[in-house]
Amino acid sequence: xxxxxxxxxxxxxxxxxxxxxxxxxxxxxxxxxxxxxxxxxxxxxxxxxxxxxxxxxxxxxxxxxxxxxxxxxxxxxxxxxxxxxxxxxxxxxxxxxxxxxxxxxxxxxxxxxxxxxxxxxxxxxxxxxxxxxxxxxxxxxxxxxxxxxxxxxxxxxxxxxxxxxxxxxxxxxxxxxxxxxxxxxxxxxxxxxxxxxxxxxxxxxxxxxxxxxxxxxxxxxxxxxxx
Amino acid sequence: xxxxxxxxxxxxxxxxxxxxxxxxxxxxxxxxxxxxxxxxxxxxxxxxxxxxxxxxxxxxxxxxxxxxxxxxxxxxxxxxxxxxxxxxxxxxxxxxxxxxxxxxxxxxxxxxxxxxxxxxxxxxxxxxxxxxxxxxxxxxxxxxxxxxxxxxxxxxxxxxxxxxxxxxxxxxxxxxxxxxxxxxxxxxxxxxxxxxxxxxxxxxxxxx
Numbered sequence: 202x203x204x205x206x207x208x209x210x211x212x213x214x215x216x217x218x219x220x221x222x223x224x225x226x227x228x229x230x231x232x233x234x235x236x237x238x239x240x241x242x243x244x245x246x247x248x249x250x251x252x253x254x255x256x257x258x259x260x261x262x263x264x265x266x267x268x269x270x271x272x273x274x275x276x277x278x279x280x281x282x283x284x285x286x287x288x289x290x291x292x293x294x295x296x297x298x299x300x301x302x303x304x305x306x307x308x309x310x311x312x313x314x315x316x317x318x319x320x321x322x323x324x325x326x327x328x329x330x331x332x333x334x335x336x337x338x339x340x341x342x343x344x345x346x347x348x349x350x351x352x353x354x355x356x357x358x359x360x361x362x363x364x365x366x367x368x369x370x371x372x373x374x375x376x377x378x379x380x381x382x383x384x385x386x387x388x389x390x391x392x393x394x395x396x397x398x399x400x401x402x403x404x405x406x407x408x409x410x411x412x413x414x415x416x417x418x419x420x421x422x423x424x425x426x427x428x
Numbered sequence: 429x430x431x432x433x434x435x436x437x438x439x440x441x442x443x444x445x446x447x448x449x450x451x452x453x454x455x456x457x458x459x460x461x462x463x464x465x466x467x468x469x470x471x472x473x474x475x476x477x478x479x480x481x482x483x484x485x486x487x488x489x490x491x492x493x494x495x496x497x498x499x500x501x502x503x504x505x506x507x508x509x510x511x512x513x514x515x516x517x518x519x520x521x522x523x524x525x526x527x528x529x530x531x532x533x534x535x536x537x538x539x540x541x542x543x544x545x546x547x548x549x550x551x552x553x554x555x556x557x558x559x560x561x562x563x564x565x566x567x568x569x570x571x572x573x574x575x576x577x578x579x580x581x582x583x584x585x586x587x588x589x590x591x592x593x594x595x596x597x598x599x600x601x602x603x604x605x606x607x608x609x610x611x612x613x614x615x616x617x618x619x620x621x622x623x624x625x626x627x628x629x630x631x632x633x634x635x636x
Binding site: 262278280289291297299302417 | 482484485489491507511513608
């Protein structure tokens with residue numbers, strides 16, 4: 202069957218593509234396909250393996266793509282404890298100048314901040330991003346199953362308007378997606394090494410500011426195994 | 429909580445200060461003699477190991493790289509591990525390249541514009557105008573240690589002091605230690621230092 206395209210039709214694939222791109226960036230919460238109730242605990246357990254338990258110290262090379270497209274390289278040192286939850290984060294230039302040193306242990310403390318890394322809003326956002334990458338979401342999963350792609354997924358409701366999906370892929374990769382008001386605002390894609398530690402992490406923030414962080418692991422040290 | 433504001437350019441000027449310090453050998457000599465000696469060195473090349481110590485760190489963070497300088501104002505400061513980054517200064521132009529899996533990308537950020545200031549500062553140091561620097565106090569301790577303390581209050585909150593340890597070889601620096609606090613400091617050890625060797629233009633003009 203032959204189909205004739207009008208001028209408007211010619212634009213349609215482009216509009217469709219743009220529409221798809223828009224939908225990808227602002228995608229709504231996807232449907233979870235339920236699994237057999239007997240398999241749910243196993244799925245949840247697999248989701249939990251994404252996050253290292255105890256206290257760990259990570260050092261990363263960070264390539265940041267900031268709003269406007271400007272790229273910057275930094276070194277990050279992060280100490281995270283799973284129970285009680287505690288985050289100590291240090292960001293420095295490659296020359297070693299500490300730009301930010303902050304602690305979140307129930308209250309947020311900035312030990313050192315060099316402009317523009319000296320604001321409370323920056324510190325708060327950084328701690329939230331680190332929490333998303335390295336710590337189990339609060340509470341029990343509200344659901345577990347598989348995605349349309351066949352990945353195991355656990356869904357956590359962390360507030361009235363925010364949901365986190367943790368997806369375990371069969372290729373030693375995992376994904377974490379955070380939705381707010383049913384729109385995707387953060388995405389983490391990580392590749393695990395042989396020690397089950399994220400070797401490479403790609404972090405994308407969509408809203409309210411759009412930025413991208415690519416983290417490459419320099420070192421990972423387990424400080425304590427206590428829960 | 430300590431909040432500090434300081435421009436990136438000003439920090440860079442301060443940081444770059446110790447790149448040029450190998451040209452000043454201060455073995456028991458006064459600043460005038462140092463100034464006199466400064467005229468003798470035209471090029472420097474060296475490997476370096478940078479050791480970052482922080483209270484939080486279980487073990488120091490180690491970075492490695494190479495450093496090249498040619499009078500009057502050509503510089504290449506290159507990190508090779510764990511990050512790849514090259515800073516070039518030549519003919520008054522400053523360029524920074526960031527390494528990635530896909531090769532080097534030029535960082536054309538607005539911060540580089542301020543590097544003209546750095547070049548002016550370097551020119552002053554090359555003339556041996558070291559002790560009268562408006563940004564920090566400099567003193568000689570013993571035969572082989574130069575101590576620099578920022579004059580500016582905002583600087584002093586970020587960098588407490590810089591210590592430069594000179595080697596027995598005239599004109600060669602052994603280590604530079606930058607103290608940000610009692611437990612936070614960066615130590616850079618230079619090795620394979622070569623003075624007045626030939627350094628090609630391409631080293632300062634292109635990457636890698």
